[in-house]
Amino acid sequence: MWFNKKNILITVFIFGIVIWSSIGTGVRPIPLDNFVAFSERFFPPNWDRTNVALSASLITLQVAFLGTILALLVAIPISFLAANNTSPNGYVYHTVRSMLSFLRSVPDIVLGLFFVVLIGLGPYAAVLAIFIHNVGVLGKLIAELIESADKGPQEAVQSMGLCKSMVALYGVLPQIIPNVLSHYFYRFEVAIRTSLILGFIGAGGIGQLLFNDFQTFRYDNVSLYVLFIMGLVVFVDMLGSYVRNRVI
Amino acid sequence: MVLTLQDVSMIYKSKGNKGKKEQALDSINLSILQGEFVGVLGRSGAGKSTFIRCINQLVRPSHGKVIWLDKEMTTMNKDQLCITRREIGMIFQQFNLVPRLSAHKNCVMGGFGYRPRWKNMLGLITAEERERAMRALERVGIDHMAHKRVDQLSGGQQQRVAIARMIMQKPKLILGDEPVSSLDPTTSKEVMQLIRDVHDTENMTTLINLHNVELALEYCDRIIGLAEGRLVFDGSPQDVDDHALKTIYG
Numbered sequence: 001m002w003f004n005k006k007n008i009l010i011t012v013f014i015f016g017i018v019i020w021s022s023i024g025t026g027v028r029p030i031p032l033d034n035f036v037a038f039s040e041r042f043f044p045p046n047w048d049r050t051n052v053a054l055s056a057s058l059i060t061l062q063v064a065f066l067g068t069i070l071a072l073l074v075a076i077p078i079s080f081l082a083a084n085n086t087s088p089n090g091y092v093y094h095t096v097r098s099m100l101s102f103l104r105s106v107p108d109i110v111l112g113l114f115f116v117v118l119i120g121l122g123p124y125a126a127v128l129a130i131f132i133h134n135v136g137v138l139g140k141l142i143a144e145l146i147e148s149a150d151k152g153p154q155e156a157v158q159s160m161g162l163c164k165s166m167v168a169l170y171g172v173l174p175q176i177i178p179n180v181l182s183h184y185f186y187r188f189e190v191a192i193r194t195s196l197i198l199g200f201i202g203a204g205g206i207g208q209l210l211f212n213d214f215q216t217f218r219y220d221n222v223s224l225y226v227l228f229i230m231g232l233v234v235f236v237d238m239l240g241s242y243v244r245n246r247v248i
Numbered sequence: 249m250v251l252t253l254q255d256v257s258m259i260y261k262s263k264g265n266k267g268k269k270e271q272a273l274d275s276i277n278l279s280i281l282q283g284e285f286v287g288v289l290g291r292s293g294a295g296k297s298t299f300i301r302c303i304n305q306l307v308r309p310s311h312g313k314v315i316w317l318d319k320e321m322t323t324m325n326k327d328q329l330c331i332t333r334r335e336i337g338m339i340f341q342q343f344n345l346v347p348r349l350s351a352h353k354n355c356v357m358g359g360f361g362y363r364p365r366w367k368n369m370l371g372l373i374t375a376e377e378r379e380r381a382m383r384a385l386e387r388v389g390i391d392h393m394a395h396k397r398v399d400q401l402s403g404g405q406q407q408r409v410a411i412a413r414m415i416m417q418k419p420k421l422i423l424g425d426e427p428v429s430s431l432d433p434t435t436s437k438e439v440m441q442l443i444r445d446v447h448d449t450e451n452m453t454t455l456i457n458l459h460n461v462e463l464a465l466e467y468c469d470r471i472i473g474l475a476e477g478r479l480v481f482d483g484s485p486q487d488v489d490d491h492a493l494k495t496i497y498g
């Protein structure tokens with residue numbers, strides 16, 4: 001069943017592209033001694049920097065949280081205007097949709113560069129970049145949840161004599177809350193990674209520490225920061241599943 | 249006459265299907281008297297759901313008039329419709345309760361049509377409303393489950409909550425779109441009996457789609473039959489003989 005002419009041809013074809021891409025990107029085996037010598041410079045982590053790493057991690061966490069929670073608060077009302085079943089009319093629907101896709105189309109890194117220039121170095125620029133990008137992302141995701149929400153409760157609320165905004169509030173919102181939270185926590189996790197990268201361009205947090213010490217070859221510091229970053233991601237992931245389990 | 253349908257037609261223009269038009273209702277003329285309990289029979293696809301929804305304008309008919317208590321619903325704007333819909337309760341095959349909320353909260357919502365918008369926005373509930381919802385749940389025999397989430401209730405229990413929610417709404421007309429089709433035979437009878445009780449004690453008028461002929465004959469005062477969107481039968485349960493069933497079900 002698996003071994004027929006078509007599948008073998010496809011496999012050979014894909015393998016060919018793999019080889020071609022590897023040549024193009026210079027993929028080759030890394031000499032093991034090279035690797036060991038390099039790795040040794042990362043150990044042991046420099047535990048003396050624990051306090052610095054901790055406070056920088058908290059900044060990163062604050063940036064990601066503030067940027068995404070503000071985005072969520074703004075995105076929820078907007079998404080009802082961007083969903084075809086709750087939007088007041090076609091004009092509003094199309095305008096809001098295009099606005100959201102415009103916000104999404106600018107990568108958060110580019111927004112970060114822009115705000116660093118506009119308001120100066122520091123975490124505030126990262127908060128704004130994450131906020132704006134995520135209004136676009138969450139607005140679209142939540143609008144899709146609204147569109148695919150069960151029609152039944154909406155009909156029921158409508159038949160009780162409630163107007164459109166109440167149908168949204170009582171017929172749609174209670175249904176979609178668990179999925180909204182799932183999306184939110186995923187974006188929160190992504191925002192942690194974004195704020196690390198934004199740290200490389202001077203937006204503070206543990207990303208900036210990592211970048212600076214990497215450039216000055218302090219690999220023992222770098223390995224400590226990496227441990228903290230892993231801790232941050234695991235923490236947000238655990239928080240997300242805890243909250244979701246409480247809500248669903 | 250509390251409800252009159254004049255020449256009501258509904259043509260769906262489906263989005264897919266190459267814009268093919270689907271005539272779901274074809275010139276329905278009908279008058280319903282105060283206090284009647286009407287059962288609507290018809291095959292799947294005959295237009296029963298469309299018929300019921302055209303009455304409270306959840307589906308707006310393509311042609312014709314729906315007149316409820318001397319008010320022409322077909323020409324109303326959104327705000328007038330909201331006010332008028334409060335007088336018309338509706339129960340559904342899939343119960344259509346708001347998931348993740350308790351039976352009691354769902355029930356309280358039945359009265360929201362009468363409150364100012366800001367109060368609904370904030371979701372403020374007075375002690376009187378809370379008490380009234382509790383009595384409605386008592387009425388349908390589900391008060392001991394008042395604070396359970398509705399998604400954790402059985403089908404029969406959920407339909408009882410939906411009926412309590414409708415009682416909260418204080419309607420004059422009850423519409424039902426196959427309210428017992430998802431329930432087992434015994435529960436179906438209990439729920440039908442409950443609807444009939446509410447209808448009798450509150451002096452309501454009722455129109456219900458049913459796919460079970462025996463239930464229709466047992467609980468209804470008047471039977472109407474739809475086939476391919478047309479009204480093909482209108483009479484008392486005694487008139488429903490083999491010939492009539494053949495006209496309705498083909």
Ligand SMILES: Nc1ncnc2c1ncn2[C@@H]1O[C@H](COP(=O)(O)OP(=O)(O)OP(=O)(O)O)[C@@H](O)[C@H]1O
Binds near residue numbers: 272
């Ligand atoms: N939203 C819609 N868009 C397009 N066509 C529709 C729509 N709703 C119903 N129809 C069509 O209208 C006709 C009547 O449908 P309706 O749901 O009223 O039938 P029904 O008698 O309630 O059937 P059932 O017993 O299966 O519920 C069907 O042919 C159906 O395909």
Ligand SMILES: [Mg+2]
Binds near residue numbers: 296297298
């Ligand atoms: Mg139906």
